[in-house]
Amino acid sequence: MNQLDQLESKSIHILREAYREFSNLCMLWSIGKDSTVMLWLARKAFFGHCPLPLVHVDTSFKIPKMITYRDDLARKWNLNMVVGQNKEAIANKQTFPDGALTRLQCCKALKSEALKHTLSGEWERMRLNHTTGEYEVDANKEPYTGVIVGVRSDEEGSRSKERYFSPRDRQNDWDVDDQPPELWSQYKTDFSPGTHVRIHPLLDWTELNLWEYIQRENIPLVDLYFDRGEGTRYRSLGCGPCTSCVESTSKNVDDVVEEIRSGKFANIAERSGRAQDKDDGGGLETLRRDGYM
Amino acid sequence: MSTNSILDRQHMDIVIVGHVDHGKSTVIGRLMADTDSLPEGKLEQVKAMCAANSRPFEYAFLLDALKNEQAQGITIDTARCFFKTEKRHYIINDAPGHIEFLKNMVTGAARAEAALLVIDAGEGVQENSKRHGYMVSMLGVKQLCVLVNKMDLVDYSEAKFEAIKTEYTDFLEQLGVHPTAFIPVSAREGVNIAASPKAEMPWYDGMTVLEQVDGFEKSRGDSDKTFRLPVQDIYKFTASDDDRRIVAGTVTTGTVRVGDGVRFLPSGKESVVKSVEGFSMPVQTEAEAGHATGVTLTTQIYIKPGELMVRLDQPQPKVSRRFRVNMFWMGRPPMVMGKQYKLKVGAASVSAELAEVIQVLDASELSSVSNKKQVDRHDVAECIIETTRPIAFDLRNELEMTGRVVIVDDFEIAGAGVILEALDDTGSVMAEHIQQREFAWERGLVTNEERSERYGNVGKLIILHGEYGCGKRRTAKQLERALFDMGHKTYYFGISNYFEELDHDARTRDRARENHLEKLGDLARVITDAGSLLITTVTDADDFDLERLKMMTAPIEIFVVNLGENQFDNFPIDVALPYRPEMDNAIKTIVDTMKAKGILLK
Numbered sequence: 001m002n003q004l005d006q007l008e009s010k011s012i013h014i015l016r017e018a019y020r021e022f023s024n025l026c027m028l029w030s031i032g033k034d035s036t037v038m039l040w041l042a043r044k045a046f047f048g049h050c051p052l053p054l055v056h057v058d059t060s061f062k063i064p065k066m067i068t069y070r071d072d073l074a075r076k077w078n079l080n081m082v083v084g085q086n087k088e089a090i091a092n093k094q095t096f097p098d099g100a101l102t103r104l105q106c107c108k109a110l111k112s113e114a115l116k117h118t119l120s121g122e123w124e125r126m127r128l129n130h131t132t133g134e135y136e137v138d139a140n141k142e143p144y145t146g147v148i149v150g151v152r153s154d155e156e157g158s159r160s161k162e163r164y165f166s167p168r169d170r171q172n173d174w175d176v177d178d179q180p181p182e183l184w185s186q187y188k189t190d191f192s193p194g195t196h197v198r199i200h201p202l203l204d205w206t207e208l209n210l211w212e213y214i215q216r217e218n219i220p221l222v223d224l225y226f227d228r229g230e231g232t233r234y235r236s237l238g239c240g241p242c243t244s245c246v247e248s249t250s251k252n253v254d255d256v257v258e259e260i261r262s263g264k265f266a267n268i269a270e271r272s273g274r275a276q277d278k279d280d281g282g283g284l285e286t287l288r289r290d291g292y293m
Numbered sequence: 294m295s296t297n298s299i300l301d302r303q304h305m306d307i308v309i310v311g312h313v314d315h316g317k318s319t320v321i322g323r324l325m326a327d328t329d330s331l332p333e334g335k336l337e338q339v340k341a342m343c344a345a346n347s348r349p350f351e352y353a354f355l356l357d358a359l360k361n362e363q364a365q366g367i368t369i370d371t372a373r374c375f376f377k378t379e380k381r382h383y384i385i386n387d388a389p390g391h392i393e394f395l396k397n398m399v400t401g402a403a404r405a406e407a408a409l410l411v412i413d414a415g416e417g418v419q420e421n422s423k424r425h426g427y428m429v430s431m432l433g434v435k436q437l438c439v440l441v442n443k444m445d446l447v448d449y450s451e452a453k454f455e456a457i458k459t460e461y462t463d464f465l466e467q468l469g470v471h472p473t474a475f476i477p478v479s480a481r482e483g484v485n486i487a488a489s490p491k492a493e494m495p496w497y498d499g500m501t502v503l504e505q506v507d508g509f510e511k512s513r514g515d516s517d518k519t520f521r522l523p524v525q526d527i528y529k530f531t532a533s534d535d536d537r538r539i540v541a542g543t544v545t546t547g548t549v550r551v552g553d554g555v556r557f558l559p560s561g562k563e564s565v566v567k568s569v570e571g572f573s574m575p576v577q578t579e580a581e582a583g584h585a586t587g588v589t590l591t592t593q594i595y596i597k598p599g600e601l602m603v604r605l606d607q608p609q610p611k612v613s614r615r616f617r618v619n620m621f622w623m624g625r626p627p628m629v630m631g632k633q634y635k636l637k638v639g640a641a642s643v644s645a646e647l648a649e650v651i652q653v654l655d656a657s658e659l660s661s662v663s664n665k666k667q668v669d670r671h672d673v674a675e676c677i678i679e680t681t682r683p684i685a686f687d688l689r690n691e692l693e694m695t696g697r698v699v700i701v702d703d704f705e706i707a708g709a710g711v712i713l714e715a716l717d718d719t720g721s722v723m724a725e726h727i728q729q730r731e732f733a734w735e736r737g738l739v740t741n742e743e744r745s746e747r748y749g750n751v752g753k754l755i756i757l758h759g760e761y762g763c764g765k766r767r768t769a770k771q772l773e774r775a776l777f778d779m780g781h782k783t784y785y786f787g788i789s790n791y792f793e794e795l796d797h798d799a800r801t802r803d804r805a806r807e808n809h810l811e812k813l814g815d816l817a818r819v820i821t822d823a824g825s826l827l828i829t830t831v832t833d834a835d836d837f838d839l840e841r842l843k844m845m846t847a848p849i850e851i852f853v854v855n856l857g858e859n860q861f862d863n864f865p866i867d868v869a870l871p872y873r874p875e876m877d878n879a880i881k882t883i884v885d886t887m888k889a890k891g892i893l894l895k
Contacts, residue, residue, distance in 0.1 A: 001583050003304040003382065012585035013543045016525045020598060047539055047587060048572040049530045078533070153384070154375050163400070181396035181623055181706050183403030183432065184697045185543070186637050190704040204384065206375060217573065 004213050011038070011201040012045040013185065014164050015148070018199045019045070019052065021189035022146030026082065026119070029054040031066040032237040033221055035150040037210050038202055040219050042148075043077070052148070053080040055125075057118060059110040060090050061097055061239035069222040074128055081128035082138060084118025086110050097241045110239075119144045119196070145191070148199045154206045166198045167191055208260050215253045227251050303381040303511060308402045310388045310429060311411035312419035316442040319480040320411060321374055321387050322352025324502065327487035330376035352480065380507045388425075395428075395671055396623040399709065402429050407436035407473075407509040409502070414447045414477070418460050426461075427673065430470045431619065431711065433693055436509050437465075438473045440502060444494065445479040451496045474505055515582035520547030521610070521687070521695045522580075522602040523639030524557065528587070539570050540602065541587040542640060545694040547604070549588070550579040554605035557596045558685035559612045560835060560862055563605065564590040595860040597835070599641030601685035601695065610685045610695065611715035615648065619689075620710025621673045624702045628668040634708075635701040636678065638686050644807050645700065649677040668708070677716065681723075681807050682837050686712055723811075727845060730815070744824030748782040749894050750887075752821035754846050755828045756839075759856030764873040765830045768856065768880070773828050775880050781893065783826040786816070810838060814845025821849045826892070836864045852892065854883055 001009070018025055027042060029035045042050050056070060074081040089095060089109045096106030117123035120143045127138035151162060163179055165187035180188040191197050202210075214221060224234045232245035250256045309317045325331050343350040374385050386401030402408065408429045412422050429437060439461060447453045458475045465472060477497055478485040484493050487503045500508060525542040529535070549555065549566060556563045569577040570587040580586035601610055622628050628647050636645035647668070652661040654673045668674045678698075689696040689711035700708035718724065745751050755772070757765040766787070773785035788809075813829065820827045831838070839861070843851050853864070857872035868886050870879050887893045 001581075006304060006583060009543060009583055009585040013525070016541055016585070020526050044572045045541075045585070046528060046530070046572075047535070047537070047541075047570055049533050049535065051530065179397065179400075181709070182400045183699065183706075183709055184694075186697075186699040186706065186709075188704075188706060190635065190701050192704050206382075 004209065004216060007205055007209055008041065008044070008213070010204065011041045014187070014199060014201040015042055015045040017187060017189065018146055018148060018165075018201075022197070024142050024144050025146040025148070026053045026055045026144045027148040028115075028150070029056050029070070030150070030237070031056065031062070031070050031222060032150075033210060033214065033225060034152065034202060034205075036221060037205075037213060037219060038148065038150040039077075039079075040217060041201060050077065050079055053082045053127075053144075055082045055084065055115075055118060055144070055147075057111055057114045058083050058085045059114070059239050060085065061095070061110070061241055063224060063234075063237065063240050063243075065224055066222055066237060071128070073220065075130065075133065078130065079128075081135075082118075083126045083128075083135060084114055084123060085126075086114040086117075087124070089113075097239075103242055106242075119147060143196070145196045146199060147196060148201065150202045151200050152202050152205050152207075152210075162200055162203055163188070164200050164203055165189060166200065167195055168198060208257070211253065211257045211260055215257050221253075225256065227255075304383075305381050305407065305509065305511065306384045306386065306405045307407045307409065307506065307509065308386040308388055308405035308429070308434065309409045309411060310398060310402060310425040311440075312413070312416070312421040312425075315411045315413040315416070315419075315422075316353075316480050317411050318353035318387055319351060320409065320440060320442065320478070320486070320502070321385055322354070323480045323483055323486045324385070324506075325374060325376045326352065327483065328376050328378055328503070330374075378503065378507055383506065398425065399428065399432065399621075399623065402434060403432045403709075405434050406512060407438070407506075408434045409438050409440055409506075410472075411440045411442050412457055412461065414441050414443050414450075414453050414457065417457055418464070422461065423464055426465060426470065427468060428621065430468050431621070431673070433697075433711075435512065436473050437470060438505050438509075439475045440480075441475060441477045442480055444477045444484065445482050449477070449479075449484075449490075449493045451494070473509070474500060476500060476502055476505060478502060515546050516548050518546040518582070519607045519687075519692060520549050520553075520602075520604045521545045521639075521692060522549065522586075523641070523695070524596065524598055524600045524602055525640045526598045527596065537570065537589055538593070539587040539589055540596070541585075542602070543585045544580050544582050545639070546582050546692055547607070548579055548581040549602075549604060555590075556603050556605055556609070557594075557600040558603060558610060559683040559837070560596060560600055562594045562596055562862055564592045564594050567591045595858070599639070601639055601641075603685075608691075610687045610692075612683050612685050613715040614681070614683050614718055615677060615679045615716040616686070616712050617651070617675065617677050617714040617716060618698060618710040618712050619673070619675050620668070620698075620700070620708050622668045622670055622708045624705060624707025625670055626702065626707075627670065628700070628702070628708055630666065636680055636684075636698055637701065638684050638698045638712075639695055641684055642701075643684055644681040645678050647676060648679040651675040651677065675713070681811075682841075686715075688712055688714065723841070723844075727847075730818070741822075741824065745894060748824050749779075750776075750781045750783075750824075750826055751892055751894070752824045752849055753826050753892050754817040754821055754842070754849065754851045755826055755854065756842070756851055757828070757830045757854045757856065758834055759832070759872070760858075761832055762873075763856040765832075765854075765856050768854070768870070768874065768876070768883075769828050769830050771876055771880055772883055775884060776826055776828075776893075779884075779893075781826055782824055783828060784820065786813075786827055786829045810842065811845070814842050817842070817846045817851075818849075821846060833860075835860065836862050839864045852887070852890075 027038065029039055039050065042052060086109055094100045095110060096103050101109060118125055121141035125138035126135040129136050163182045167180065167188060224237060227233045227249050231247060231249055233248045233250060234243065235246045237243060248259060250259050309321060311317055326336060339354050340350045343354060376383050376385060386404055388398040388401035410426060412418060441454050441457050454477045476485060476499060477494055480486060484490045485501050487501060489501055490497055522542045522544050524540055528539045528541055551566050551568060553566045554563065555566055567589045569580050570589060571577055603610060630647045632646060634645050635642055650665050650668060652663045652675050653665045654661050668676065687695040696712045698710055698712060699706050757769045759765045769785055773783050776783040817827050839853065852867050854868040854870060855866045856870045856874060859866060859869060868883050
């Protein structure tokens with residue numbers, strides 16, 4: 001087995017473990033490359049099927065192509081697609097692009113808060129009806145007790161301390177000082193009522209591993225990751241107003257792999273195009289403790 | 294880099310351990326800096342931050358990404374860093390040295406294929422130098438290299454280095470551990486990390502740390518060992534028009550091929566591998582160690598998640614409810630006797646209890662205490678564990694990976710250990726319970742024969758078994774009605790319904806169910822001895838469940854009516870009924886069989 005085979009097998013093992021142990025399980029799909037690889041791994045784990053609901057938090061500021069891509073793939077792969085949103089903040093223009101909040105406050109409102117209340121079932125969930133092709137209010141209001149998230153250890157400091165199975169308490173808090181032990185493919189799958197567990201199948205992957213895997217498996221990605229003739233592309237996807245392109249002429253997966261492996265990005269952090277990271281001196285920790293993914 | 298080299302490129306997890314303040318984080322910081330593995334600008338950023346806070350720059354700060362950790366100045370959790378050499382990509386787990394954070398150290402070490410153990414040249418061998426050496430060997434890390442750090446503070450003295458080497462080698466020998474090397478370094482000064490220490494230590498002619506790291510060997514040959522696959526789940530995605538019934542799991546050791554005869558333990562069911570399944574990959578005919586895979590079988594057999602799949606033509610694992618383990622305890626509350634824990638082995642989890650503490654080992658001194666009745670936090674203990682149902686496992690010295698257990702206490706993984714020996718059931722907690730119960734049993738003046746004559750039946754536990762919704766409750770109640778109307782002494786005990794509807798969470802239900810079956814056994818013993826026909830329902834039982842009920846109600850045999858598919862391997866069924874049977878026929882069949890077997894006398 002080579003490195004990609006090892007990474008793939010471990011991720012699949014973790015996904016299957018989560019699927020067996022949690023009856024209210026969902027997977028976060030941000031539409032970005034990481035969680036799309038995770039979705040692909042789920043289809044591998046479950047032999048072509050994805051028996052888990054995929055939850056996307058729509059801030060309404062996502063680059064429009066992302067939403068089109070999301071719904072196209074959801075139809076093609078017959079995905080159980082669930083979408084949540086902070087409708088109140090968006091309607092009242094309480095956001096950064098509207099000038100009412102700082103970037104970090106906006107992330108907290110449109111992502112962390114929206115996610116928290118979507119997972120708990122307190123806020124309306126919209127679910128894709130494959131018969132009509134439209135989103136409708138999801139009747140299921142049960143809280144999700146297991147949430148699969150595509151974070152990686154190499155992204156930034158706080159993520160390097162994550163467990164594969166990481167408990168969060170009722171307030172979504174992450175007690176980084178007192179994490180459970182994790183050894184020999186045995187994970188924390190028991191949890192007391194009121195808590196939930198985040199599951200991180202991609203913890204061991206690096207950005208380069210992901211791109212090599214995308215290349216090997218021919219995984220379809222939104223084309224924002226590639227240069228479409230303007231000499232720029234996105235390296236990391238987020239909301240339009242807070243995510244900038246990098247200068248790159250990589251037009252396809254092969255170009256990107258080369259660029260990250262040995263070219264100009266070999267030693268530049270992936271999230272350098274994400275403005276909110278820089279607003280927080282300690283990396284994303286403040287947001288992470290608050291439930292940011 | 295060519296495409297070929299991606300496929301060949303190796304990946305390795307290593308862990309760095311040692312006593313607090315002996316300089317682990319500094320070693321990693323140096324390794325990352327000297328191998329050019331830091332993101333651009335990171336070093337400058339940390340240096341600038343140190344300058345802003347008027348602190349001297351240290352390589353250790355590179356790792357202390359979390360604010361609170363910088364505040365305390367010690368590593369509390371395993372942080373993972375990536376660095377690469379020409380040869381490999383590494384994940385290095387920085388394990389905390391402080392005893393309070395042992396569970397974090399264990400998390401880092403259990404992931405690793407090799408360990409670097411750091412000892413301060415000035416302070417010498419400390420308590421956690423020894424404890425970590427012990428833990429690393431117990432966790433199964435095969436390669437250990439000792440770094441004697443802070444050599445700059447002892448003037449690069451060869452004598453100091455040799456003294457530590459001698460002392461620690463003696464300690465490791467008691468554990469049967471042979472380190473790959475002892476390397477003198479100064480991480481702070483960057484001496485002997487990536488560059489040879491010719492100027493500082495002309496007397497040293499061994500490897501640098503980097504050469505040693507690249508010199509660690511990848512474990513290989515797992516695919517040639519005996520085949521084991523803990524079954525994680527059985528998938529059937531019929532709703533998506535997929536009729537395959539796939540047994541899924543990760544191969545821990547060995548290889549299995551299409552056509553191989555396989556056995557599932559503890560149930561003992563057998564079949565033959567029909568196909569190796571996968572998605573978006575070429576057709577496979579075998580699955581080897583490390584692969585998260587799935588197989589279909591040539592026959593329809595009923596197996597449960599958690600069983601161990603093995604090959605018929607290879608050495609078989611042990612199946613037992615009692616075994617001797619070497620374990621360490623991380624939970625704040627101690628492990629005590631008489632309390633129910635959950636034990637996880639492979640993909641299985643079962644209720645377990647501590648049956649006996651043989652000895653508790655002081656890991657830093659390797660001396661033992663033999664009269665303890667519990668296992669305290671941070672103890673390493675040899676003890677006997679008993680599970681409520683049999684599990685399949687290997688012994689640590691035969692197949693290490695399937696010989697490892699963890700113990701969950703109140704939702705937390707609190708203990709972990711390796712199985713040394715399988716023991717037989719005699720003297721088990723349940724056997725003892727039954728023995729005590731029977732010993733205390735005082736009989737009255739009325740005999741069983743007199744009761745039978747009056748009631749027209751012998752006492753018997755009648756179990757209606759089948760999956761959820763098969764009609765067993767309806768049948769049970771109708772049977773009670775029919776037997777009562779015929780003049781028999783009978784009672785329908787309906788509390789097991791509670792366990793079906795209690796909770797959709799399988800694990801909570803399983804534990805409640807185990808307790809219920811045990812109580813049912815005791816209850817049935819009394820009521821059947823009183824001459825009654827006790828009718829109850831049980832869902833999704835296996836041979837072991839029925840064997841246990843039979844043992845608990847002995848000498849009165851149990852009478853089993855199965856509705857729907859028969860999931861039992863060997864346990865004899867008295868009446869087989871279809872799923873949701875037609876009621877009048879069902880009752881008639883049961884009553885006729887009870888007459889034929891001499892349970893109903895009139």
